Amino acid sequence: MAGEGGNSEADEKQNPTCSFDLTKLREKVRNYIDTHHYDSALFWADKIVSLSNGDVDDVYWYAQTLYQTGQYHRASKLLRTAKLDKTNSACRYLAGLCHYECKEWQESLNILDMVDNNKLRSFAPCLSESHIDTNNKEPMEHSINLLRGKIYEAMDNRNLAVECFREALRQDVYCFEAFDLLVNHHMLSAQEERELIDSLPFALQCPEEEVELVRFLYENKVKKYNKPQNQSVPNSLCALKENLDVVVNLAERHYYNCEFRDCYKITSRVLSKDPYNSQCLPLHIAVLVELKNLKELFYLAHKLVDLYPNKPVSWFAVGCYYLLIPDNIEPGRRYLSKATSMDRVYGPAWLAFGHSFATENEHDQAMAAYFTASQLMKGCHLPILYVGLEYGLTNNSKLAERFFSQALSIAPEDPFVLHEMGVIAFQNLDWIKAHHYFKEALSKVESVSDQIMVEKWEPLLNNLGHTCRKLKRYEEALDYHRQAQVLSPQNPSTYSAIGYCYVLMGNNIMAVDYFDKALGIRRDDTFSTTMLNNVMEALMIEMCPCDDMPEEDMQVSKKIIFETPESHKESRGGVPSEAEADSSSIMVIEELDMDESD
C-alpha cells in the first residue's frame, strides 16, 4: 500500500494525555497489518486512537486498518470527521481511495480536488499541521495523481486520465502502475510513448546504476506491434533475461511478428513456471487462437473460469474458445460481452467481440464494437484498421481509405495497414497504387524477418501476384504466387491463381494441372470449375492428338495443323473476360483471412 512504508519514524512525539508507552502497541499494529491479521490490527488501532486522544498518525493507521478490512465508508467517514482529508495528503489519498473502491468516482474526485483548492488557499499553514507528509510529500503527490487518473479513466475522461498518469510518472519514474496503465490500455500512440520515455527524468530520480535498468524495462514494454524488432538485453542486465516479465515481452514481440509457434513455446514455458501469470495469459490465449489449439484453450478456459470467475480474462478465454468452433459464434459473443462488462476497458475482448460479428458478415454491429474499442484504446491502430476493413467489405472504399490512413498515422510502420491500403487500391482498380502499397508492406515484412517469412504473409504475396497479373507482368505474378505457395503450402486459392496466370500466359497444360489441384482441395470453387472447363476445352482444341505422329503417312494431316490455331484463338478470347469478374472473389476471401490478425 502506498504510504505505509515511511510513517513509522514519524511517531517519536509522545502524547502527553496518555500514560502508556504506546510505541510498543503501535509496533504491534504494524506487525499485524504486515502479517495480514487485519482484525486484530483494527481492534488495537482503535484502542490506540482513544488512548492517544486522536493523534493524526494513529487515526491514519486506524483508517488504514478499516480500509484493509473492506470498511471503506467507515474509513472515509473517520478521516473526514477528523478533517484529516483536508490537512493531510496521505489521509486525503486514503479517503479518496476508499471512495474509488466503492466506485463513487465523483465523491472520490471531490475529496482529492477539495484539498487542492484548500492547499492553494492556505499553503503555508498546511505545512505545520501535517507532520506525516513532511518527509515524503512527493510519493503522496504521485499516488494522488495516479488515483485521479484511474478515476478519470473510469469516468471515460481519457484525456485527463492520460495527463494524470503522465504527471504521476514524472513525479516518480518508478511508478510502474501509471506506466503500465498507459501502455497496456493503449492510451498513447507509439510516438507518444517514445516521447514520454524520453521526457522522464530518470537521471534526477534514480541512482546512476539504476537508470539503465529502469529505462530498459520500460522500453521493453512499449509498443511491440509497430515494426517489432528483436529485443536486446544489455550485458549488465543479463540476469534479467530469465525474468518472466522480460520473457513474456519477448513472446509478445514474436506474436506481433506472427511467429506464433515461437511465441507459443515461450508462453507455455512461462505458464508452466507461473500458471496464472496475468500478463502472459491474454497473450497465451491469443496465440492458442492463432494456432487453433482447441484442446488446450478449452482446458485453460475451464481452469480460469473455475479459479477466477471475476476476472475478465477468464471469460475472454471462454469467448475465444467458442469463436473458434464453427457455428458457435452466439455463445462466444455472449461470453465476450460478459468480459467487456466486467472491465469496460478490456480492449482485446472488444476486438474479439467485433470479430464475432465480422465473421458472420454483420458489418454494422462489428463496426460498432470496433468503434468502442477504438475509443478505449486510443493509441492502438487495430480497431481503426478493422473499421476500415469493414467499410472495405461493404464497398465503401472512400471511408475505408480514410480509416486506413488514420491507422497508418498511428502506426506508420505496420505492414498490415499497408497491405489493406493495397487491397483497397486493388478494389478501386488502381493496380499501380496497389502494387506500390503491397511492395512497401513486403519490404517492411522482409526487414523484420531476417531469414524466413512467416505463413501469415501468404495473402500479401498472393495479392502481389494478383496485382502483377493485372499489370500483365505474368512472370512476376507467377513468382509471387510460388513464394506464397512455399510459405503456405496446399492452399487452393494459390493454386487457382497460378493456374489463372498460366492461362493468361497461354500455357493451358500447366493451367489445367493447377486448376485440377485447386479443385482437389476445394470442390465447390466456382472460379476454378468454370476456368477448368474453359481451359480444358481450349486445350483439347489446340492440342495435337499424338506427339510423334509420322506426318508423311497421312495425307490429311496437314489440314489439321492449319485448322487448330484459329479455333483456339477464338475460344481463348472468351476466357479471360469471364474470369476477370471472378478473380475479385479470390481477393475477398483473402481479406477475410486477414481479419483474424488480432
Added chain:
Amino acid sequence: MADISTFQALDLPPISKIKFDLIRATRECSQRKLLNSAKWAAEMSYGLEVQVETSQLRHQDREDFLKEYDQYTLAVSYFDLKEYDRAAHFVHDCHSSQAYFLYMYCRYLAEEKRKNDNASDSIGPPNKLENEQLKALKMELCKKYANKELDGFCLYLYGVVLKKLDLIKESMEIFVEAITQEPLHWGAWQELAGLITDKETLLSLYLPNHWIKNVFLAHIYLQLQLNEEAMKIYQSLAENGFAKSSYIVSQIAVAYHNMRDVDQAMTVFTELQEMDPYRLENMDIFSNLLYIKEMRAELANLAHKCCDIDKYRVETCCVIGNYYSIRQQHEKAVLYFQRALKLNPHYLSAWTLMGHEFMELKNTSAALQAYRQAIEVERRDYRAWYGLGQTYEILKMHYYCLYYYRQAQKLRPNDSRMVMALGETYEKLERLQEAKKCFWKANCIGDMEGTALIKLARLHEKLHEEDQAASAYTDYINEASRQGNYNPEDQSQAYKYLANYHLKLGQLDEAFTAAQKCSEFPETREEAKGILRDIQSLRAQKEGLSTPIRMDDSMGSITTERFHTNDHTPIGRLSPVNLKFTP
C-alpha cells in the same frame, strides 16, 4: 552434366568395394531407423558373393554420439515399439547427427501415424489440410537448412516434408543435395525418383557419379516406362555380380511385366519365389500377371500363400483383391483394396485397382475418387489416367475424357489402347480428322485389339474418302486373316464395302471375290447376292465389248460412259492402291 541419356557399359567399382559400401549403408540407415533403406542395402549386400575383410567391418562411433548414447538407445527402443512421440521426447535436446535425425524423424512419423489413424474409413481423400505439425517441422528444418546444419539424412527428411506439402520443385533440389551428401541412402534416391515425371527433368538433374546411380537410373527408367533401357541396365548389373540379388531379379520381372512380355515375367517371378519364398514385395504385380492370363488356380494359390505369410500386408491385400476380382466378387475385392489402403494410404496400385473395381460396380464417383487418389500418389501411373478417362467417358464429359486419355498416352506413347481411346473420343466430339490420325497411329504402333483399321476405314467411309476407306478395309481384312481374328460383323461390312467399291470402279474380278466372301455372312447375304447379280450383268455387257476397249487406252473414258458408271476417276490412277488389295 552426367551422360545419362545414352546407355553405356556400366562403370562399376570392384565388387568388394560395393559390398563394403552397402554394409556401411546398412549400418548408417539402421542407426537412424530408416528401415526400408537398411533392408534394401542389406538385401543388395547379401546378394553379392564376395568376402569382405573382417577388419574393415569394425567401426568406431563418433564421440558426440557416444556421449548421448543413453538417450539415443532409449529413444530407439521406444521407436521400435512405435511410440514415436515418446521417443522424440527423450532425444529432444541431443546434438549428434543420429540422435537429431531420430528426433525429427520421430516427430514426423508421429504426425503421419496420427493422421493415418484419424483418417475416416471411407475412401474420400485424406484430409490434407491438417498439416500444422508438418508446417512446423518444415519451418524448423528450413531454419537449420539456411544455416547449413543439416546432414544428408536430415536433408532427406526435409525433402520428404516438403514433398508432403506439395512443394515439388523445392523438395527435388533438397533430395539431390541429400543424395550428393549421402549417396548410399537408397530412400532418398527413391523419393527423388518419385518426383521425376519425365526424361527432361531427369536429364536436368545434376547427380553424383556413384555406382549406385546406375541402379537409380534403371529404377527411374522403369517408372518412366522406358522399359528397354531399364532392362539393359538391370541385365548388365546381373551380369556384374548382382544376379543373386532379389531386388534386381524382381525389378527385371517388373520390367518384363511393363513390356507386356507376360510369359517371361512369369518365369522370372517364379524364379524369384524360389530364391526368396517368403517375399511379399512385388507379389501384387505377379498377381496382376496371373489375372491377365486368367490363371485362376495359380492366383488362388498365390493368394493363400501370401495370406499365410502375412495377412496384414498391402501386397497380400492386393493379391487377395485381385483374386476376388477374377471371381467376379467385386464388393469383396473393394474391401481388400480398402484394407490395403488403410495399411498404407500411399500404396499406388491399390488405389488404381480399387478404381477398376468401382468401375465394374458402376460406381463412377467412387472410381473417380480412387483414380484421382492414385494420381495424387503417383502422377506417372498411366492406368489411373486411363481409368479417369474411361470414367469421364461414361459421364459423357468428352473434353475431360480427352485430357485424361492424352495424359495416359503421353506416359505410354507406344500403347495402342490409349491412342484408340483418344481416337474414339475425337470421333464422339465430331473431330474426325484428329480421330483418323489417332486410328492411323494406333495401327502404326501395333494395334493390340485389332480394331484400329476397321475404325479408320469407317471414318474414311463416313467422310466419303472412298479410296482410303477401301485401302483401310483391305488392310483390315489382311490383318485379320493374318492374325486369325474372326469378327463376322466387321468383316462382312468390310467385304460389302469393297464389293460395292470395286463394282463402282468396274473392277469386276475384285468385286466378285469380295461379294462372294460377303455372301458367306448371314447378315449381308442378300446384299451380296444383289451385287453378284450386278457383276454378272456388267460382265455380260463387258464380254461383248471387250475387244474394242483393250485396243486403246484413250478410249477408256468413252467406255465408262457407256457403262453408265458415275465414277469419273481414271482407272489408271488407282492401280497402285489396287495392288495392295487382292487377298
